[in-house]
Amino acid sequence: MATIDDISVSPDELRDRIERLGAVGERPAGGLVRFLYDDAWCAAADLVERWMRQAGLQTRRDAVGNVFGRLPGTTETERTILTGSHIDTVRGGGKYDGALGIVGGIAALAVLKERMGRPRRSLEVVAICEEEGSRIAGNLFGSRGMLGLTSAAETARLTDPDGVSVVDMMTRIGLDPAAVPDAARRDVDHFVELHIEQGPVLDGTGTQIGVVTGIAGMRHQLVTVCGQPDHAGATPMDRRRDALQGAARMAVMIDELARGTGEPTVATVGQMQAWPGSVNTVAERVTFSLDLRHPSDPVRLELLSEIEGRCRALAEHHGLAVEIVDRWEEQAAQMDAGLQQVLADTADDSGFSWSALSSGAAHDSQLWARHVPTSMIFVPSVGGRSHCAVEYTPLEDCVRGATLLARVLYRMAY
Ligand SMILES: [Zn+2]
The missing domain is CATH 3.40.630.10 (Zn peptidases)
Structure with missing residues (x-):
């Protein structure tokens, strides 16, 4: 046989x-x-x-x-x-x-x-x-x-x-x-x-x-951070509302949060774009992408709301506005x-x-x-x-x- x-x-x-x-x-x-x-x-x-x-x-x-x-x-x-x-x-x-x-x-x-x-x-x-x-x-x-x-x-x-x-x-x-x-x-x-x-x-x-x-389930989001465009030479550091510095802090926070949560959590900021995008102007607006994945949907959703809360706190601390838009969700x-x-x-x-x-x-x-x-x-x-x-x-x-x-x-x- x-x-x-x-x-x-x-x-x-x-x-x-x-x-x-x-x-x-x-x-x-x-x-x-x-x-x-x-x-x-x-x-x-x-x-x-x-x-x-x-x-x-x-x-x-x-x-x-x-x-x-x-x-x-x-x-x-x-x-x-x-x-x-x-x-x-x-x-x-x-x-x-x-x-x-x-x-x-x-x-x-x-x-x-x-x-x-x-x-x-x-x-x-x-x-x-x-x-x-x-x-x-x-x-x-x-x-x-x-x-x-x-x-x-x-x-x-x-x-x-x-x-x-x-x-x-x-x-x-x-x-x-x-x-x-x-x-x-x-x-x-x-x-x-x-x-x-x-x-x-x-x-x-x-x-x-x-x-x-x-x-793993995943969500893609687009995060927009808004500040104020100012002269890079004439504006003292403590007077700035720098969207790029805010976005960078958020990106670091997201990475640290994913590492702190441990495997198999993965979070990626893969795109970032700044406006007006000139070397001698404080960035007025920045958008960046977030890709967050986890095999448990409840854990993933909790992390997303944690990230949103921390982004809002960072924005407030630095005099910025933040908007988070969902782009794609896969359970x-x-x-x-x-x-x-x-x-x-x-x-x-x-x-x-x-x-x-x-x-x-x-x-x-x-x-x-x-x-x-x-x-x-x-x-x-x-x-x-x-x-x-x-x-x-x-x-x-x-x-x-x-x-x-x-x-x-x-x-x-x-
Ligand atoms: Zn394949």
Whole structure:
């Protein structure tokens, strides 16, 4: 009788595909640019569709450009277990983020089909069209499409920073923007995503597999600090209402508060802009961004109100005004407890070391988890580096992750 030991993904093919997909959209200086619906994106979608066909899967594209490879089950029901990840990248991104979940998913379904035959429940791998938000602010466009959360009206409003509309982008490559709602599907019972960790935990502890417990919730805010523009030479220090000094103190306070709260709290001030922005004028107005994340929504909300209170106190002390505007909110997501157990048991049975960890980075799984039982497998990122050209996961870790995915899918579908 077949056992999970009969299911192993081939290292040579996985290496070859990671390299080939990682060359699509590569810039001469290093790092990938593969943005939604651009030429590199189209070439990558064609490539993975070809690999899906070679694996003997039934291929199809939906209305938003997600690419699917299906291994149909033997039961009458049309229900589906879905695996996969995103095909787009950040600017200057690495070749593992997103890509591993796609090539690993194809490899997993290929080995299952070859060694185990037809599953009882249908299995499908997807190359998700957009996750990174690199080109449009409609974050998770691919998963939102599949979950029926996009509309033709919303699509008509979306543009990239150069003013190119999503309608024009889709039309250029033969997709019908009005058909976007047709991407919705109601047959997905489970979503399982293989992904690199993008942080230092697994690599630092020498652990082979991460069983993800949840994904941190986050809020993006824009903080505006207003003071008074004055002459840099003629205004004594004690007479100033310097918006930039106030904003800088707030940024330091936010960093210290996050450090003081301890892991896994993370807070980032990633943008800051000053007006009028001249060397010899005290800054009148400064805006800065805040990105705050924590796996517990109540803790995160308490920290946000603490930050707001301290910003107001700092502003008052320095004679400034402050306004805080919410820009984006993503609630924390819990991975399915039953699926976490399947992952952990299968890792144990395979002799893979694993640990449970929560993800600070956002993923498609965050959205899926709100609709269907969802789980994520992490493999190590060397040095915790990601979203950059040096992003690297050793081949044996990629193979282990894809093999675990295949074995988990076997237990779920056969
Ligand atoms: Zn990713």
